[in-house]
Amino acid sequence: MASTTLNVMTTRDHSLRADARRNRETILDAASELFAQRGDSVQMDEIAERAGLGVGTLYRHFTDKRALRAAIIGRRFEAITSLARTAERIEDPWAAFETLLYRYLESAEPDAAFRFALLGSQEPDWDVIDAEKTAFAAIAESIVQRAVDAGRLRSDFRASDFVLITRGAMANMAGAGDWRRHLTLQLEGIRAPETTEE
Amino acid sequence: MASTTLNVMTTRDHSLRADARRNRETILDAASELFAQRGDSVQMDEIAERAGLGVGTLYRHFTDKRALRAAIIGRRFEAITSLARTAERIEDPWAAFETLLYRYLESAEPDAAFRFALLGSQEPDWDVIDAEKTAFAAIAESIVQRAVDAGRLRSDFRASDFVLITRGAMANMAGAGDWRRHLTLQLEGIRAPETTEE
DNA sequence: TTAGATTCGGAACCGGAGTTCAGGTTCATT
DNA sequence: AATGAACCTGAACTCCGGTTCCGAATCTAA
Numbered sequence: 001m002a003s004t005t006l007n008v009m010t011t012r013d014h015s016l017r018a019d020a021r022r023n024r025e026t027i028l029d030a031a032s033e034l035f036a037q038r039g040d041s042v043q044m045d046e047i048a049e050r051a052g053l054g055v056g057t058l059y060r061h062f063t064d065k066r067a068l069r070a071a072i073i074g075r076r077f078e079a080i081t082s083l084a085r086t087a088e089r090i091e092d093p094w095a096a097f098e099t100l101l102y103r104y105l106e107s108a109e110p111d112a113a114f115r116f117a118l119l120g121s122q123e124p125d126w127d128v129i130d131a132e133k134t135a136f137a138a139i140a141e142s143i144v145q146r147a148v149d150a151g152r153l154r155s156d157f158r159a160s161d162f163v164l165i166t167r168g169a170m171a172n173m174a175g176a177g178d179w180r181r182h183l184t185l186q187l188e189g190i191r192a193p194e195t196t197e198e
Numbered sequence: 199m200a201s202t203t204l205n206v207m208t209t210r211d212h213s214l215r216a217d218a219r220r221n222r223e224t225i226l227d228a229a230s231e232l233f234a235q236r237g238d239s240v241q242m243d244e245i246a247e248r249a250g251l252g253v254g255t256l257y258r259h260f261t262d263k264r265a266l267r268a269a270i271i272g273r274r275f276e277a278i279t280s281l282a283r284t285a286e287r288i289e290d291p292w293a294a295f296e297t298l299l300y301r302y303l304e305s306a307e308p309d310a311a312f313r314f315a316l317l318g319s320q321e322p323d324w325d326v327i328d329a330e331k332t333a334f335a336a337i338a339e340s341i342v343q344r345a346v347d348a349g350r351l352r353s354d355f356r357a358s359d360f361v362l363i364t365r366g367a368m369a370n371m372a373g374a375g376d377w378r379r380h381l382t383l384q385l386e387g388i389r390a391p392e393t394t395e396e
Numbered sequence: 397t398t399a400g401a402t403t404c405g406g407a408a409c410c411g412g413a414g415t416t417c418a419g420g421t422t423c424a425t426t
Numbered sequence: 427a428a429t430g431a432a433c434c435t436g437a438a439c440t441c442c443g444g445t446t447c448c449g450a451a452t453c454t455a456a
Contacts, residue, residue, distance in 0.1 A: 016402095016403095017401095017402060017403065017452085017453060017454075018453070018454090019402095019403070019404090019452070019453070020402075020403060020404090020453095023403085023404085043442090043443060043444080044443075044444060044445085045406095045443080045444090048405095048406090053404075053405080054404060054405035054406050055405080055406065055444090055445080055446095056403090056404060056405055056406065056445095056446080056447080057403075057404055057405075059444095059445065059446080060402095060403065060404075064444090064445090065443095065444065065445090119317070119369055119372070120372045120373055160376075161379070161380075161383065163375070164370050164375065164376070164379065164380040164383065165380075165383070167366075167369045167370050167375065168365075168366025168367070168369055168370065168380060168384070169366070170369065171317055171365045171366055171368065171369030172362050172365055172366065174317070174318045175318055177361070177362065177365065178358075178362070181359070181362065182359075182362040182363075182366060185359065185362065185363070185384065185387045185388060186366070186383065186384055186387055187387065188386070188387030188388070189383045189384055189385065189386030189387025189388065190383060190386070190387065214432090214433095215422085215423060215424075215431095215432060215433065216423075216424090217422070217423070217432095217433070217434090218423095218432075218433060218434095221433085221434085241412090241413060241414080242413075242414060242415085243413080243414090246435095246436090251434075251435085252434060252435040252436055253414090253415080253416095253435080253436070254415090254416080254417080254433095254434060254435055254436070255433080255434055255435075257414095257415065257416080258432095258433070258434075262414090262415090263413095263414065263415090397456100398455105398456090399454105399455095399456090400453105400454095400455095401452105401453090401454085401455100402451105402452080402453075402454090403450105403451080403452070403453085404449105404450080404451070404452080405447105405448100405449095405450080405451090406447100407446105407447100408445105408446085408447090409444105409445080409446070409447095410443105410444090410445080410446090411442105411443100411444090411445100412441105412442095412443100412444105413440105413441095413442095414439105414440085414441085414442105415438105415439080415440080415441095416436105416437105416438085416439070416440090417435105417436100417437100417438090417439095418435105418437105418438105419434105419435090420433105420434085420435080421432105421433080421434070421435090422431105422432085422433070422434085423430105423431090423432075423433085424429100424430095424431090424432095425428100425429090425430090425431100426427100426428085426429085
């Protein structure tokens with residue numbers, strides 16, 4: 001029946017009309033910024049306005065508010081995964097670990113939506129995110145393991161502890177909390193004994 | 199003009215009709231339980247039902263949903279302050295500190311509303327709470343100071359660090375997070391050097 | 397250039413949750 | 427026991443924000 005175009009509908013592909021593809025990006029950008037600043041409390045209308053589009057258009061590209069948020073958080077996760085890959089390439093095990101930790105937290109700092117998603121106040125579309133999350137977890141796991149094997153992290157340090165530390169720091173990003181200070185304290189409790197260095 | 203009763207209206211006083219006073223408590227109890235379980239997402243109707251009263255009655259006793267929540271969180275704060283006073287009486291500085299930490303977190307664990315209030319996702323009526331909060335802070339401050347002076351806490355430990363630790367642990371109370379493990383790790387990073395004990 | 401499909405716009409719609417209010421009911425005083 | 431004030435009830439109201447929907451605008455293929 002379809003004699004002309006017969007392209008597959010990859011979720012975010014190129015089979016969109018030029019303007020549609022452009023608008024999709026615009027929406028994503030606008031939403032990213034707003035969600036980052038104020039978390040889930042932003043309204044669809046605001047996003048539309050900021051993007052210079054009508055609300056209807058948002059719904060043409062994303063079925064839901066949830067879907068939109070999920071798309072954005074997924075995006076952030078991709079960034080974080082790639083960041084983890086970079087950290088993985090650092091030779092020194094401790095440096096790799098510390099870098100991962102800082103880069104991870106630094107990218108979470110300006111993104112309220114992302115933080116809320118991880119701190120679990122709300123439950124986004126985990127399904128959509130779980131994939132990315134798993135990818136990240138694998139890399140983090142390997143970096144952690146390397147630091148443990150090298151005797152830089154206390155031997156009983158598990159990957160799940162990375163989450164504990166991380167969530168702890170993020171909880172101190174709002175308001176007056178000084179998460180860097182907090183992280184410093186935590187690192188002290190995590191390092192392997194023996195080596196007493198600054 | 200008023201020949202009969204001329205009693206002052208102390209906020210939560212005894213100038214209420216017997217049933218009213220009773221109902222007020224019922225409401226507070228019902229709300230406490232529900233807010234604790236599900237945070238701010240509980241609805242006024244639910245609270246009313248659980249209390250076996252009409253919604254209107256809730257509004258007779260509390261102007262707002264916020265006011266109701268604030269009253270409850272305030273209550274929890276009172277409990278915590280008294281708990282702190284108890285910890286203060288412990289002679290050993292470190293034991294006092296550790297006890298404060300554990301008792302504090304243990305009482306936060308089952309109370310989602312309280313945790314959310316402290317983690318700042320939402321802003322309750324701080325005014326109402328600030329008072330209690332300050333009282334608690336004073337006591338905590340003294341306990342911390344004592345532990346530092348006794349050389350059990352790292353010398354640069356400030357009272358604000360108590361908040362960091364505390365918020366960190368609370369962030370790991372939801373879902374699968376193991377806050378006790380997290381606290382253990384944190385304590386390791388907080389203890390004064392020297393003493394290398396298990 | 398034109399047709400037709402795709403996309404956009406944004407007022408209207410809708411459901412949910414907090415809040416009100418016009419009676420009925422209960423308590424406390426005389 | 428009676429009276430009036432204090433209190434309670436819950437259906438109805440209001441507001442708010444996500445979602446829908448269809449005519450208008452835009453793009454692309456022929």
